[in-house]
Amino acid sequence: MTAVTEVAEIKDLRVEIESRAIVDGVSLRVLPGKVTALVGASGSGKTTTGLALLGEYPAGARVSGDVRAPDGLVGYVPQHPASVLNPARRIGALLGDIARYQVRGLPRARRREAARERILRALSLAQLPDPAAMLRRYPHQLSGGQQQRVVLAQALLLGARAVVADEPTTGQDVLTKRRIVDQLAAVARQGIGIVLLSHDLEVVRTLADEVLVMRGGRVVESGPAERLWLAPRHPWTRELLAGQTQFSAGAPALQGRPRPVLHVRGLTARHSRTTVLRAPELTLRAGECLAVVGRSGSGKTTLGRCLAGLHRDHDGEILLDGAPLPRSLRDRTRDQLAAVQYVFQDAKAAFDEHRPVLDQVARTAIRLRRTTQGEAMAEAASTLTTLGLTDDLARRSPHRLSGGELQRAALARALLARPRVLICDEITSGLDSVTRRGILDTLTGLLRDRHDLSLVLITHDLDTAALGDRIAVLDAGELVEQGQAREVLTSPRHPFTVSLVETSVRLAAGTRP
């Protein structure tokens, strides 16, 4: 057996903040051309370990152990690639500086040309189409996928022997995920070692050669991906893997036909002059969960925003119990506002960071139902408890709650309006599998316990959509298919739905591209 030299290595890393260990005794080897995955719930120490490879630690951390990256060249692709692209500069800015440093040995006259050549080669390696034209663009003029390729190109240009990819597929739709998986596999084929930090188990299973399962800063189990999936040894690994709901058919159809709560007729929504959504007919019945599925940019969120009165540039009618709703939030009455509530994807941004969660949740009842302060606080506390947030958690300010806890608080806040329709916009997409399952169970419970509540569940994830009674599929702003969840998932009619379901099944089966 020939020994492969690792491109980076961590030995017995321990990172302490205020004498609390956030990473404890972690060792890992990054081999050229291999994918090493760190999996675990959020807060398990994945990102701290990944950043340690780059020589970066949280402020005020005490570090012991050994981190080696022999060439010192480790690339980093963060969860949100846009964050590492300078908004005020064209995307070529950092690439240009990296290349400039590399061509310093050349005669002055040839430097410019050589640098440009290197940049274009790196961009092509990262599979960015038309790199020469792209160099002239600003980050905001690129799609999320293109931004990710540019960031990857930075690492390739640098000549990184290892790349740390932090949650590269989180919050992406299934087709984009597929593309990212292919892309990372292609990078690995070039002999670069990849460290994949992810809670997306499907992607890990498809890509990873070696998996380390982390919990509370420790590696509880590690081994080759196949072995781990077939025979998980640690109970936490089993729980994590079980969190991956099998791609299941939807709930049975509702008995009888309850009356419609929300009825959309001839909806055409625009952003200035571009039409972004066309939904000729869509009905939400009482007690029903309607899943709206589509890729990012397909108009799912615009639909939700039209219903909630947040996007008023549209034609057509939205009827609540048969009465038309005004297009803009501002023209809606207090009762109409209370009837349609919205829960946003980014729970952190949806809370004021300086006031306790409990106060902010209670405010809904005071504003929309004119209850007294005391009643509102009592109701907020009991709703939060039902949703699994203890009294102690509820009295904290938002930044001391985890993403999953905040999302529950956001649900509680919407529920305090006693809504008829609750719009949940990708509320689980930033969460790890265990937390996601918890939130989805909560939603199921709400539908069961509150008979007057209907859900609009906006998601890119077919597993989440399977929770719905009915599914509406959006593609490029068109409502291409709608029907009972079971039918849509098992016998999709529209070609787009077919491809969505197929890709999803392939990813779940863990076939390597």
Place this chain on the structure above:
Amino acid sequence: MRGLRSWVARRLLLGVAQTAAVVLLVFVLTEALPGDAAVALAGDQPDPERIAAIREAMDLDRPAHERLADWAAGLLHGDFGTSLASGRPVSTYIADGFGPTLLLAALTVALLVPVGVGLGVLAARHEGRLADRIVSSMTLGVYAVPEFAFGVLLITVFALRLGWLPPTAVGYGTDLLAHPAALVLPVLVLLSRPVCSLARLVRAGMIDALASPYVAQARRYGIPGARIRYAHALPNAITPAAQQLARTIDWLLCGVIVVEALYVIPGLGTVLMNAVAERDVPVVQGLAVVFAVTTVVLNLGADLVAHRFAPRAGVAA
């Protein structure tokens, strides 16, 4: 870029409307002041008959709206009218006053940008440490001193006590460039507060930018520190600073009355003050047009800079 061009056109149209509004407002306000050019000219002998005669000679007895209409019609042909007090064309007043004002403004801005940005970057780089604390407390302290007080202080120390520099520009006429020593103190006074506000804005923007993930990425990939500060972080701190800079240049070009009066510099501020004292309405209005146009153009320029460095924000007219 077509969107940008139509936005600029819309902004310019709006600017014309704003200029018209300013002129109208200034006219109404000067009319509302007690007394008029005739009273001012009559001087020590406010004999009602004499005043009436002067009024008739100056056409001041005609209704206000007719006088405004005449003047506006002239303006459309590029004619600013003639001064009531001297009979000279208003344009010569503006041309004479503009030279010294422009000179002062240009010198001030040429020093303001490097000093303000440099201090801001320096403070941000050493955030919370000694250099930052010195820069921050100095800028706060100097900003709190009004121009006239600072001007008097400088004259007292450098002109009267030490005798290094002339106290005022009296006797040098409008050709100030031939006497650079007379410019030092006024430029220092003009610089004092803008440098402070600019440095503080740049510092705040730079601290945010230096803590950003894109700067961390540049550091991670081995880009040298100075290059990161000036090529990667600074462009993000430029936007608020550009708006502030536009306001400062506007303030400078419209003649800083306090400084011009203190150092006896015959700039636009002095022209304006004299014209108001003499109720010389055409001169006041001519200056109002110049000031309004300057403000519109400078703010448009600042918005274009902001658009260049914060392209995401989009533009709104």
